[in-house]
Amino acid sequence: MDGKLKKHLVKFAVVLTIFFIYLNISYSHFNVLDSCFVKIKAPGLNSRKSEIKEAIKYLKSTDKEAYKNFCRQTDSIIETSCMGSDWHLDGKVRGQDSPGCYIKGSKTIYLNPLILKSFSADKIAGLLKDYSRMGRDFWDSGL
Numbered sequence: 001m002d003g004k005l006k007k008h009l010v011k012f013a014v015v016l017t018i019f020f021i022y023l024n025i026s027y028s029h030f031n032v033l034d035s036c037f038v039k040i041k042a043p044g045l046n047s048r049k050s051e052i053k054e055a056i057k058y059l060k061s062t063d064k065e066a067y068k069n070f071c072r073q074t075d076s077i078i079e080t081s082c083m084g085s086d087w088h089l090d091g092k093v094r095g096q097d098s099p100g101c102y103i104k105g106s107k108t109i110y111l112n113p114l115i116l117k118s119f120s121a122d123k124i125a126g127l128l129k130d131y132s133r134m135g136r137d138f139w140d141s142g143l
Helices: 005-024 050-061 064-073 119-138
Strands: 027-030 036-041 076-079 100-102 106-110
Touching: 027 050, 036 050, 036 064, 050 064, 050 076, 050 119, 064 119, 100 119, 106 119
Parallel strands: 036 076, 076 106
Antiparallel strands: 027 036, 100 106
């Protein structure tokens, strides 16, 4: 093998390694092939970050279309209770009592870690599917 080619291959391998290290540090869930880059922000001790990651994997393996929509409509998941002004909550439900929400015009899903502690991966995946569908509906409506 030519010395210059070997040198270029080593440089390419180093750049590729640095790129994947950057993705691993910057994003909690990333899938380059599906263009899926999602940050999970989990403040506090009651974090359900590992359960959320498991739910994303579950969604990917069980419903490819919902996973693709999730990737297009979501750039971050924040573990905190929803704000009371969330548009999809009716007057009888306060944001703190909801398992999660999507705020119109964002690409952020909020999940309440205190309520999620009793949820399985498939139930969390269902929430991710529903909230990302709300995002798609908002952005597709042209509002």
